[in-house]
Amino acid sequence: MSTTRRAVLLGTAGLAAAVAIPGVQYARWSMKDFTRDGYNPGLPPAPEGEVAWTNWSGIQQSTPNRIAVPATEADLASALAEARRVRPVGSGHSFTGLVPSEHMIVDASRFSGLISADAATGTATIGAGTRIRQAARELDGAGLALQNLPDVDVQTLAGSFSTSTHGTGRTLQPLHAHIEGFRIMLADGTARDVSAASDPDLFMAGRVSLGALGVITQYTLNCVPTYNLKRRVWVEKLDTLLDQVMDLSQQHRNFEFYYFPFTGYAAGISHDIFEGDVTGRVPDEDEDTLAGLKQLRDVFGWSTWLRERIAAGSLPKGLIEESSDAYWKLLATARPTKFNEMEYHIPLENGLTCLREIIAALESRNDTFFPMEIRITAPDDAWLSPFNDGPRMSIATHAAVDEPYDYFFSALEPIHRAHGGRPHWGKLHSLGKAELISLYPDFQNFLDLRASLDPEGKFLNPHLAHLFGVDFDA
Numbered sequence: 001m002s003t004t005r006r007a008v009l010l011g012t013a014g015l016a017a018a019v020a021i022p023g024v025q026y027a028r029w030s031m032k033d034f035t036r037d038g039y040n041p042g043l044p045p046a047p048e049g050e051v052a053w054t055n056w057s058g059i060q061q062s063t064p065n066r067i068a069v070p071a072t073e074a075d076l077a078s079a080l081a082e083a084r085r086v087r088p089v090g091s092g093h094s095f096t097g098l099v100p101s102e103h104m105i106v107d108a109s110r111f112s113g114l115i116s117a118d119a120a121t122g123t124a125t126i127g128a129g130t131r132i133r134q135a136a137r138e139l140d141g142a143g144l145a146l147q148n149l150p151d152v153d154v155q156t157l158a159g160s161f162s163t164s165t166h167g168t169g170r171t172l173q174p175l176h177a178h179i180e181g182f183r184i185m186l187a188d189g190t191a192r193d194v195s196a197a198s199d200p201d202l203f204m205a206g207r208v209s210l211g212a213l214g215v216i217t218q219y220t221l222n223c224v225p226t227y228n229l230k231r232r233v234w235v236e237k238l239d240t241l242l243d244q245v246m247d248l249s250q251q252h253r254n255f256e257f258y259y260f261p262f263t264g265y266a267a268g269i270s271h272d273i274f275e276g277d278v279t280g281r282v283p284d285e286d287e288d289t290l291a292g293l294k295q296l297r298d299v300f301g302w303s304t305w306l307r308e309r310i311a312a313g314s315l316p317k318g319l320i321e322e323s324s325d326a327y328w329k330l331l332a333t334a335r336p337t338k339f340n341e342m343e344y345h346i347p348l349e350n351g352l353t354c355l356r357e358i359i360a361a362l363e364s365r366n367d368t369f370f371p372m373e374i375r376i377t378a379p380d381d382a383w384l385s386p387f388n389d390g391p392r393m394s395i396a397t398h399a400a401v402d403e404p405y406d407y408f409f410s411a412l413e414p415i416h417r418a419h420g421g422r423p424h425w426g427k428l429h430s431l432g433k434a435e436l437i438s439l440y441p442d443f444q445n446f447l448d449l450r451a452s453l454d455p456e457g458k459f460l461n462p463h464l465a466h467l468f469g470v471d472f473d474a
Contacts, residue, residue, distance in 0.1 A: 029302035034367060036404040053105055055092040057340050057401050062100035071110045076215060077189035079106060080458070085474075087461050088211045090159025091131065093152065094426035095341055097463030098163070098210060102474060108158060111217045117142035122223050123180055128158035128216045136328035144223040145327060148172045148254070151373070153332035158216050163426035164208045164385050166394065167331060168256040168375035170249040174387055176207040177380035181220040184213065187458040191217070202453075205446050208384040210425055210467070212450050212459050229253070230274035231281070231330045233321035238266045238359075242352060249376045254331065258371040260293055261362055262304055263311035267320075267371075271330060278324040290337055290371070294400070297369035304366065338401035339370060342408040342428040343394055344421035345386040348376065351393030354419035358395055361411045370398040383442035386422040394424070433469030 043052040043061070050063040066083070070076040080086055083104035090108075092099065099105060108129040117124040117139065124144055126135050132153040136146055148167035155165060166174035181195035184206060196203045206213055238259055249255045254271035300306040323330070346354045355374060362368050373396040379387045386392065397412060399405040409430050416423075422439050423429035437443045447468055454460075457470070465472035 025302050026299075030299070032301075032367075034298075034400075034403050036402065039402045041402070050102075053089075053092075053100070055094060055099065057095060057338050059095065059340055060092075060097050060100055062102060062105070064101050064105045065103055067105045067107055069107045069110055073185065073191055073217065076106070076108075076185050076217070077191075079104065080185065080187065080189050080215070084458070085460065086215075086458055088158065088215050088459075090129070090156035090162075091154050093155050093159065094163060095428050096426055097461065098426065099461075100463070101461050106215055108215060108217065109156065114138040114142065115218060117144055117223075119143045119225075122225075123220055124223050125218055125220045126157060128182070128218050129156050131156055132160060133328065133332065139223060140226050140326060140328065143226055145226040146175070146221070147178055147224050148175065149328060149331040150175065151256075151331070151333055151375075152335055153328070157219055158211075159426075161207060161219070162209045162211050162216070163424065164382070164387070165424075165426065166375070166377045166387070167254065168377065168394075169254045170376050170391065171378050172254070173378045173380045174385060176382055176385065178222045179207050179219055180222050182206060182216050183218045184216045186214040187454040187456065195220075201445070201449055204381070204383045204442070205449050207382040208425070210384070210464065212464055212468075213453055214459065227327055228274045228278055228324060229271040229327045229330050230324045231321065232270050232319065233267060234319045235265055235267050235315055235317055238264055241266045241268055242355075245352065245374075256373065256375045258373055259359065260289075260311065260315070260371050261359070261368050262297075262307040262366075263293075263315065264308055265311060265315050271327075274324045276324075278326070280323065281325045281329050282321050282323045284321070284333070286333065287336060293369045293371070297367065301366050301369075304363070339398040340401060340405045340408075340428065341396055341398045342405075342412060343373075343396035343424040344413075344416035344429070345377070345392040345394045345424065346416065346419050346421045347389075348391040348393050350419040351376075351395070354415060354421070355393070355395055357415045357419075358397065358412055361415060362397060364411070365407060367403070368399070370400060372397050383446050384425070384440060386424065388440075392422070395421075396424075396427070432466050436467060 041058055043054055044063055046052040046063040050065055051067055052063055054061045068079040070079055085101050085103035086106055087099050087101040088106045089099045111127040111129040113127050115125040132155055139145055150165045150167050161176040164174050183193050185191045194202050252270040252272055257266050257268045259266045296307055375394045377387050379390050381388050408428055460472055462472055
């Protein structure tokens, strides 16, 4: 019988440390309730004639009059014509308020699947409502591959591209950088095929559109021949790993790492092109590790020293996983445990300084336990791409879905901003037009184009109105 990482974390070392626990401190801590005020995992109550919608983590909710699921462009045009306000939805994995609408939400999931593929040119046309994992599998069958993947692959292509979703890799661009063209239905119900040659401004704006320009129904992508990767996961002291980050990001095709708060240890993950017979992916113990870290917080959170001592004696060290398989089976990971997240993209030259400050701020709160994720992405040129001015280090912090995350804004966001950070469009941030226009040279160009395409604001909602600095009458 295997021993799970959760059992290891609170095994012998935990029992040994427990002998010295001061009873009063432990008793006080054990009575602490970590649930945030107002947490409700259910759907919002929907008035008669309306329907309930919530995002993956439950913090974004609305009760629109209708959730339309068109199967054809004619259906989509009809839906757009009947509603005053419309917001497109993918898989609901954005933590920001991009989707909520009290009028209509359009689910484009029926615009799905591989439409055409040309191995000779390396291009493929795919429905915009296709989930990333489905797209990767269908492309694989045609001998093609996406050039990179994010760490979660349940998002739709439209949702991931429109929010500048990224993977990791010092020489690898965000996913939307490989868009060759797209088809979009505008507010007036007309469909337009867009490429850099046919409509350069709409192409530059539409690759990261926030769903504010129209409803995209399909993409044509630049792909590469299908490939396999070798995956390695290892655990070592955080300070040791930080000293190697820049070298590791240059040595490996894909490199990222996770830091386990209050342990002093981090897990590095690398992927490199692999030729030969694959082993298949080794089952991971991510959920057991997460449960162990939570229990370590729940029991010993009152003592930083005890948490670090137990982790140092219990976490595995060195290489803990080595496997090889198709890229789409390795780069993305299932996330059964729900959370809320803030991620900022920091200019690479400022990344490690920012990261150290974020860790210090995070560990000033003894109730945090969720691992941090750190990745590096190469630049591209889309108007609203966070990466359009150079390579950036992405620093993601998480909080369990039922626990407070207000400190993201009060303690962490000011640090990110002080180091030139740009927020992930789909993850929690507080920025509006005044801040964004100073961060993005083409932000005003995007606003002007949006206003010309949608003068009545059909695709606006309160969150977008805040981002764009426009009045909004629901």
